[in-house]
Amino acid sequence: MKRKDRRIQVLDCARRIFGRKGYHSTSVSDIIREAGIARGTFYLYFDSKRAIFDELLDELFVRIDECINRVDPSVGPGDVIGQLIDNVERVFALLSSDRDMTRIVLHEAVGLDQGFDRKLEEFYRKILDTIEVSLNLGIEMNLVRNLDVRIVALAILGAIKEVLYRQPEWLADAKARRTASEEMLRLFLSGLAEQELFSGMPEVSDTP
Amino acid sequence: MKRKDRRIQVLDCARRIFGRKGYHSTSVSDIIREAGIARGTFYLYFDSKRAIFDELLDELFVRIDECINRVDPSVGPGDVIGQLIDNVERVFALLSSDRDMTRIVLHEAVGLDQGFDRKLEEFYRKILDTIEVSLNLGIEMNLVRNLDVRIVALAILGAIKEVLYRQPEWLADAKARRTASEEMLRLFLSGLAEQELFSGMPEVSDTP
Amino acid sequence: MKRKDRRIQVLDCARRIFGRKGYHSTSVSDIIREAGIARGTFYLYFDSKRAIFDELLDELFVRIDECINRVDPSVGPGDVIGQLIDNVERVFALLSSDRDMTRIVLHEAVGLDQGFDRKLEEFYRKILDTIEVSLNLGIEMNLVRNLDVRIVALAILGAIKEVLYRQPEWLADAKARRTASEEMLRLFLSGLAEQELFSGMPEVSDTP
Amino acid sequence: MKRKDRRIQVLDCARRIFGRKGYHSTSVSDIIREAGIARGTFYLYFDSKRAIFDELLDELFVRIDECINRVDPSVGPGDVIGQLIDNVERVFALLSSDRDMTRIVLHEAVGLDQGFDRKLEEFYRKILDTIEVSLNLGIEMNLVRNLDVRIVALAILGAIKEVLYRQPEWLADAKARRTASEEMLRLFLSGLAEQELFSGMPEVSDTP
DNA sequence: TATGAATGAGCTTTCATTCAT
DNA sequence: GATGAATGAAAGCTCATTCAT
Numbered sequence: 001m002k003r004k005d006r007r008i009q010v011l012d013c014a015r016r017i018f019g020r021k022g023y024h025s026t027s028v029s030d031i032i033r034e035a036g037i038a039r040g041t042f043y044l045y046f047d048s049k050r051a052i053f054d055e056l057l058d059e060l061f062v063r064i065d066e067c068i069n070r071v072d073p074s075v076g077p078g079d080v081i082g083q084l085i086d087n088v089e090r091v092f093a094l095l096s097s098d099r100d101m102t103r104i105v106l107h108e109a110v111g112l113d114q115g116f117d118r119k120l121e122e123f124y125r126k127i128l129d130t131i132e133v134s135l136n137l138g139i140e141m142n143l144v145r146n147l148d149v150r151i152v153a154l155a156i157l158g159a160i161k162e163v164l165y166r167q168p169e170w171l172a173d174a175k176a177r178r179t180a181s182e183e184m185l186r187l188f189l190s191g192l193a194e195q196e197l198f199s200g201m202p203e204v205s206d207t208p
Numbered sequence: 209m210k211r212k213d214r215r216i217q218v219l220d221c222a223r224r225i226f227g228r229k230g231y232h233s234t235s236v237s238d239i240i241r242e243a244g245i246a247r248g249t250f251y252l253y254f255d256s257k258r259a260i261f262d263e264l265l266d267e268l269f270v271r272i273d274e275c276i277n278r279v280d281p282s283v284g285p286g287d288v289i290g291q292l293i294d295n296v297e298r299v300f301a302l303l304s305s306d307r308d309m310t311r312i313v314l315h316e317a318v319g320l321d322q323g324f325d326r327k328l329e330e331f332y333r334k335i336l337d338t339i340e341v342s343l344n345l346g347i348e349m350n351l352v353r354n355l356d357v358r359i360v361a362l363a364i365l366g367a368i369k370e371v372l373y374r375q376p377e378w379l380a381d382a383k384a385r386r387t388a389s390e391e392m393l394r395l396f397l398s399g400l401a402e403q404e405l406f407s408g409m410p411e412v413s414d415t416p
Numbered sequence: 417m418k419r420k421d422r423r424i425q426v427l428d429c430a431r432r433i434f435g436r437k438g439y440h441s442t443s444v445s446d447i448i449r450e451a452g453i454a455r456g457t458f459y460l461y462f463d464s465k466r467a468i469f470d471e472l473l474d475e476l477f478v479r480i481d482e483c484i485n486r487v488d489p490s491v492g493p494g495d496v497i498g499q500l501i502d503n504v505e506r507v508f509a510l511l512s513s514d515r516d517m518t519r520i521v522l523h524e525a526v527g528l529d530q531g532f533d534r535k536l537e538e539f540y541r542k543i544l545d546t547i548e549v550s551l552n553l554g555i556e557m558n559l560v561r562n563l564d565v566r567i568v569a570l571a572i573l574g575a576i577k578e579v580l581y582r583q584p585e586w587l588a589d590a591k592a593r594r595t596a597s598e599e600m601l602r603l604f605l606s607g608l609a610e611q612e613l614f615s616g617m618p619e620v621s622d623t624p
Numbered sequence: 625m626k627r628k629d630r631r632i633q634v635l636d637c638a639r640r641i642f643g644r645k646g647y648h649s650t651s652v653s654d655i656i657r658e659a660g661i662a663r664g665t666f667y668l669y670f671d672s673k674r675a676i677f678d679e680l681l682d683e684l685f686v687r688i689d690e691c692i693n694r695v696d697p698s699v700g701p702g703d704v705i706g707q708l709i710d711n712v713e714r715v716f717a718l719l720s721s722d723r724d725m726t727r728i729v730l731h732e733a734v735g736l737d738q739g740f741d742r743k744l745e746e747f748y749r750k751i752l753d754t755i756e757v758s759l760n761l762g763i764e765m766n767l768v769r770n771l772d773v774r775i776v777a778l779a780i781l782g783a784i785k786e787v788l789y790r791q792p793e794w795l796a797d798a799k800a801r802r803t804a805s806e807e808m809l810r811l812f813l814s815g816l817a818e819q820e821l822f823s824g825m826p827e828v829s830d831t832p
Numbered sequence: 833t834a835t836g837a838a839t840g841a842g843c844t845t846t847c848a849t850t851c852a853t
Numbered sequence: 854g855a856t857g858a859a860t861g862a863a864a865g866c867t868c869a870t871t872c873a874t
Contacts, residue, residue: 003858024232025321028844038860043845107315112230148391154374155367155395162366163359166332183356187363190398211833236869246835248872257869419837440648441737444865454839459866523731528646564807567787571811574786575779582778599772603779606814627854652848662856664851673848 007045010035014052019100022108023053057116060101061123067091068127071134073141080143081189084134088160089181095164096171106165128153156188215253218243219267222260227308231261231316262327268309269331275299276335279342281349288351289397292342296368297389303372304379314373336361364396423461426451430468435516438524439469473532476517477539483507484543487550489557496559497605500550504576505597511580512587522581544569572604631669634659635683638676643724647677647732678743684725685747691715692751695758697765704767705813708758712784713805719788720795730789752777780812 001009013034017026028049032042046052067090071083095102105120131153138144163184170176221242225234236257240250254260275298279291303310313328339361346352371378371392378384417425429450433442444465448458462468483506487499511518521536547569554560579586579596586592637658641650652673656666670676691714695707719726729744755777762768787808794800 001858006858022320027842029842039845040847040861041859043847044858044860049844147395151371151375151388151391152395154370155392158366158368158370158373159363160366161370163362165366166362167359180359183359184363187355187360187396214833235867247837247870248835249833251870252833417837422837438736443863445863455866456840456868457838459868460837465865563811567791567804567807568811570786570790571783571808574782574784574789576782577786578782579775579778581782583775596775599775600779603771603776604811630854651846663849663858664856665854667849668854 003045006037006041010037010042010045011052011056015056015098015100018053018056019103023104023112054116054119056101057105057119060098060105061119063094063098064091064123065126067094068130070130071137073137080138080141081185084189085181085185088184089177091160092164092171092177092181093174096168096177099168099171102164102168106161124157128157131156159184159188211253214245218245218250218253219260219264223264223306223308226261226264227311231312231320258321262324264309265313265324265327268306268313269327271302271306272299272331273334275302276338278338279345281345288346288349289393292397293389293393296392297385299368300372300379300385300389301382304376304385307376307379310372310376314369332365336365339364367392367396419461422453422457426453426458426461427468427472431472431514431516434469434472435519439520439528470532470535472517473521473535476514476521477535479510479514480507480539481542483510484546486546487553489553496554496557497601501597501601504600505593507576508580508587508593508597509590512593515587518580522577540573544573547572575600575604627669630661634661634666634669635676635680639680639722639724642677642680643727647728647736674737678740680725681729681740681743684722684729685743687718687722688715688747689750691718692754694754695761697761704762704765705809708813709805709809712808713801715784716788716795716801716805717798720792720801723792723795726788726792730785748781752781755780783808783812 010031014026014031017030017034021030026049028039028042031049031052032039035042046055068087069083071080071087073080075083105123132149135144135147135149135153139146139149163180164171167180170180218239222234222239225238225242229238234257236247236250239257239260240247243250254263276295277291279288279295281288283291313331340357343352343355343357343361347354347357371388375388378388426447430442430447433446433450437446442465444455444458447465447468448455451458462471484503485499487496487503489496491499521539524532548565551560551563551565551569555562555565579600583596586596634655638650638655641654641658645654650673652663652666655673655676656663659666670679692711693707695704695711697704699707729747756773759768759771759773759777763770763773787804788795791804794804
């Protein structure tokens, strides 16, 4: 088999198993059994169990990062909301295509090692920063009432994480994803907005 | 030392170390070193490493459970809100007294084993049920607009978990806890309520 | 078994096998098989394969070190020679009691690792220094002709090492050790001395 | 590339690396990386890692062997000494041109395997035989006093080995090699000879 | 009760060697 | 001839658990 194909194949197997059993409970033996390769072959492609895990992690981080755009305030208020919904929806869509690593990123946070913890921390910090900047922007634009930006950003992040983690079956269907994104946004925006911003929004259809 | 006291002492040590290093990275050696007991003694009190972990977990679940009361709708609408705030605040207070296990419960979710996953699942399911029942009640009482109860319950749970996990320093101070609880509630309620329910609430003092 | 006894037992087994097969070809499996203990037991007593080897090495170095005394020049010339012979004989006697590590120290010099190489280097450097000091002293006292101290010290060390390495059966018998020590000394002294120092020495009896 | 040239190229790389890192620490990967060939190609030219090592060893043994000539006693006593000096000097010269394998031969003696040990043993045995024959000849010719031939041969071999191993920088310069050879010979001959044989020898210039 | 020496299955990793292309 | 992906035995080491004292 071509070197590149084999890499991808092993990465796919590893992703699946890490997602199901977590980092610690996944052994190299598990991976090579699933991939149908010999022990040595694994180390031909990856330096260590940790290395393949990191590679999967980085890959996901990059893709998530690409999903999230800073809100462009130069458009009208309605479009700002549209941009936010699009952001959330893109993240939902991405993670629906990689539920295995999603489980890892969302919930394997303790005890891996300092390197992993730092990397994860950094990743979430960046997302939080994006949310906080958006909130501050909203406050400046008088779209958002005065509030504790840090705590609200955390709440938003946490809400999204939990929905992603607990409801993976939603993620399969594009229409349902749109619905969920809108519902989340509605939940937060109605709470944050100084006046009713959703008046002009189309009614969400049959949330299941 | 009395059997009961020794149990408690070992449980305390274990809780501390599990909280700091996570389940996998904590070894029985770590625990007995900290507790100052012999290897064999550990197994005199606990069946296995897993068993002591489970015991700590159950203990915490019970205590959290005791914190959360179903909302009593027979009182007026304002008191319903007060009951919700009290619920959140009690959870905050509890977890502030046991940050170690908090870390575990909030973030060690993957890869321990099926038994652990099921137990955690059950625990969160119960909390979610409580939230959902409260939401449905609110809808019936026309305090809460029509919404997707399941997704919103998840969002609320996730938001609380994230704040708890990321902001442990808040948990130390009772006054700050009250502030945080109110800010969270305000965030959600303003979004959920059909009309402005917070009009009659006392203004929160200096949210930092 | 008592902790101390077991340590000694394992050290003895390890010494024997290291001596026979060398560091690299000796596996921990070899040692535990010989010692009749479980894999884990080995690591209960020693941090690593390297650690037990180092311990054996250090033990030997200390003992060799204790054998070698600087020559005391305040006595007469004849006694100086006697002191040298005694030094050589004591080293012979010591190594006869530990042939296994002798093989290691004398010939395992390449490729272990930097730490080992440095330790060995240091050890030989100390011996060479002792020899050089003795030679310089001899030159000052006009007992030894003017010569290249460094190269001659090396030659003496090398000669002793080779005899020790290749003729271990000599080392068993105390009388033969005395004979060998004297023969070595005679060889070198007759070459180093400006006049015939051995004229007054008793004739060596039946070198085998 | 011609088969013969490739063989030589790979042998050269292997010699260099074995010399630097020793047999065990040298991997086939090291060799093929240095030689710029593929894994399989290596095994096209050599049966195994062990086989290429043996080949290098044999090559060196043959060359050393060619350096050492039996002393021809039919010439006068002075020329006998000259022949000995020439022998030593040729060995020094040879090894100066191949320091890498020198390190191996002189110090990688334990733990390769029985085959290696036997081969090395045989090689040194031959050298020792040559020395012993020369000594016996000297004794017969009354040039050498009566002594234990076996032990003295060992001492001479050991002295030469040690100087070669520890002082490789000398080996670079032809003049220094001559000086060292003479110093060594002087050391031994003055000790071995019944009368002063060096009286007629040219004085060594500036031994450092 | 309490001890701590002993266990052994199982982990990650290495590397000389093979073989289909 | 040449390649390099694939192999798998064996290495060093960890750690939850047991049991004789």
